Amino acid sequence: MLPWSHLLSTWLIRIHPEFSEGLTHTMPRSLKTIFLGAAMTSVLLLATTPVANAAPFPELRMADNYAHAWCFGETLPKDQQDVIFYASDRIDAIPIMDTYGQTCRSGTDVYFYDKDLDGLRGGYICTTVGPNGRCAYGAIYIDFAYLDSDPPASRVWHNRRKTAVHEFGHSIGFDHHSPGYHDCPMLQGRVPDDHYKWRYFPVHDADHVNAAY
Numbered sequence: 374m375l376p377w378s379h380l381l382s383t384w385l386i387r388i389h390p391e392f393s394e395g396l397t398h399t400m401p402r403s404l405k406t407i408f409l410g411a412a413m414t415s416v417l418l419l420a421t422t423p424v425a426n427a428a429p430f431p432e433l434r435m436a437d438n439y440a441h442a443w444c445f446g447e448t449l450p451k452d453q454q455d456v457i458f459y460a461s462d463r464i465d466a467i468p469i470m471d472t473y474g475q476t477c478r479s480g481t482d483v484y485f486y487d488k489d490l491d492g493l494r495g496g497y498i499c500t501t502v503g504p505n506g507r508c509a510y511g512a513i514y515i516d517f518a519y520l521d522s523d524p525p526a527s528r529v530w531h532n533r534r535k536t537a538v539h540e541f542g543h544s545i546g547f548d549h550h551s552p553g554y555h556d557c558p559m560l561q562g563r564v565p566d567d568h569y570k571w572r573y574f575p576v577h578d579a580d581h582v583n584a585a586y
C-alpha cells in the first residue's frame with residue numbers, strides 16, 4: 374500500500390458512508406443485490422509490476438453485474454467529463470456491458486474523481502465487495518494535472534482517455550495486460566503512440582467479460 378492509500382480509504386468512508394454499510398437496492402434490469410456484510414475491502418490497483426495475463430478471467434474482482442453505472446463524485450470541468458464519457462462508451466462497447474452515467478446514488482457502481490496521486494496516472498479502488506466476491510461499489514481517481522504535464526503534449530488527449538479506459542477496465546475485472554501478450558488499454562504507463570488500440574478493448578478481452586455473466 375502506498376502512503377496515501379489509507380488516507381484515501383478513510384476519506385472515502387467519511388464522505389461516502391454508504392460504502393461501508395449493508396445495503397439493499399434494486400439495480401437496473403431488476404437485478405437485485407443484497408449486501409449482508411459490512412466488510413470494507415479496499416483493493417488499490419497501483420502496483421507497478423506488469424503481469425502476464427494467462428490467468429482466467431476475472432483477473433481482479435469483476436463488477437457485480439453487467440449494469441455498470443457511474444457518476445461524477447465531484448464537479449469536474451467539461452473537458453474531464455468528456456474523458457469519462459469516452460471511457461464509458463468503450464466499456465459499453467463490450468457487448469454484454471450496459472454502462473451509463475447517472476447522478477450519484479445508492480447503487481452507483483463507480484464514482485469518478487480528479488485527484489493528485491503523487492505521480493500516478495490513475496487508481497481504482499473496490500470499496501465494497503458484494504456477493505460472490507464481486508465488486509459492488511468502487512471509485513476511480515484520475516490525476517488529470519499529471520497526465521496533462523506528461524510529454525509529449527500532442528499525446529495528452531490519448532493518455533487521458535487511455536487512463537480512464539484503463540481504470541474502468543480494472544473495475545470490470547481486468548488486471549494489467551502486457552504488450553507482449555496483446556496491445557490494449559490495460560497497458561501500464563503512457564501510450565507509445567496514438568493508435569486506438571490503447572483505448573479500445575480487443576475482442577479477446579470483450580469475450581472474457583461476455584462469458585462471465
Ligand SMILES: [Zn+2]
Binds near residue numbers: 418419539543549561
Ligand atoms: Zn492499472
Ligand SMILES: [Zn+2]
Binds near residue numbers: 555556575578
Ligand atoms: Zn487486454
